Amino acid sequence: MKFSLVTLTTLCASALAAPTAKKSLKIDFQKQLADSGTTSQDPNQLGGAQGKVPHEVELTNHVVYYLAEVALGTPPQKFQIDIDTGSSDLWVKADGSPGAYSRNSSSTWSHYADNFYIAYGDQTSASGDWATETLGFADAQIPKFIFGEATSATSQPVFGIGYSGIEASIHQPNAFTYDNFPIRLAKEGFVNTPAYSLYLNDFAAKTGSVLFGAVDKSKIDGSLTILPTIKDQTTDSKPKEFLVTLNSIDINVNGTTTNALDKTRHVLLDSGTSLTYLPPQTTRTIAQKFQLLQVSGGWGLTKKQVDALPDTATLDYNLQGAHVGVKVKDLFTLGKNYLNQQLYIEYNGVREPFYQILIADGGDRGPGNDEPVELAKFIFGDSFLRSAYVVYDIGADKIAVSQAKFGSGSAEDLADIQIEDKGGIPAATAASDPVWTQNAPIETSVNYNPQIYRLST
């Protein structure tokens, strides 16, 4: 569920295959920062709820892309494609433009089906036909892999590695499902089961990694806790998304702890989204605690105020007993408008660079969905995920989470993920907390309504 549209610049070669454990495949991806266009395209932005002020300078949503090298065809044609856990199809441009996939240059292309069409949360889309090709990824070669051959697209190509239950092919006239990448890797014997670990790395790092089939214990701080993924609420069937239970959010600052979540919530772990979308009461509780300045499109602080934040201030997210601490100071990034111009705020008579907090209000019902309030889901994007080590076990409908360990100090320590009957996710214990609970009364700050500042370039 990536939320944006950008022009990618030229990349240096980034994907390095590193065969390590017996049954795993690792690829380092290149992190690329981009901007998403205007906030008006993003239904989840706080600014939308406030109503737009004409001509006001608005914050734009910074997006991180995770670009990995994928090869298609014989001989291989190489592409840098955005790895996305929020969608489940691989597609490339095949419109004759420079760098696009060309079936004419491959001896292994085959037509598979008509009507490839995929639409994303940011209202971009791609269309064409379905084809099969030899796919190369790290050390793996997968024959007759099904992918979208897009003859027209308003999005950059995407490599979706989510549940096959949300494949784009399900919504077309000649509907079908197919074995997408995680499933094919397992069926071809490259890994034991469709599962992978995602390590986004800290904000400053230029690379992260996706490790199919294994867990790298050297990147885990503490231990992994296994959470069930929540089944599809409308059909009561298998999970289709990486939806898990959030039990609490504590704000820790200056030795005090404040509960900031009113009740247990469903959250979607989505590496394609940059911000973390929280219930309105939570956002305002955080805003009040750190005296955030409200602007059109979000919240933030001046540079001086960010520098003055205590290093020890954290948000402690509790997912059924799995605790992930996010340093508050790491949640701020230089505010920019959609033209990528730096934004300033006039505060106490001084013009200062404005730093945006990478947390936003997900609305009463969670972003962009009309489920009953108790089923609302809130999206946890990169500003949460990069502090976590997350194992996505599609085969077992489980997610395992721990605090991520940053730095390159320790050597890789890989352990294969097994099918569930044979041990499942290594070095992990089952969640202890229940799926649904009512929290202690919250110290809410719904009445925190500070003035709205204007930003300037």
Ligand SMILES: *[C@@H]1O[C@H](CO)[C@@H](O)[C@H](O)[C@H]1NC(C)=O
């Ligand atoms: C591929 O080959 C076909 C048949 O020769 C031709 O019609 C088509 O224009 C070619 N496409 C590209 C993208 O070169």
Ligand SMILES: *[C@@H]1O[C@H](CO)[C@@H](O)[C@H](O)[C@H]1NC(C)=O
């Ligand atoms: C934390 O303590 C510092 C130093 O006393 C103070 O300036 C700051 O306002 C406090 N922050 C919060 C959120 O309590």
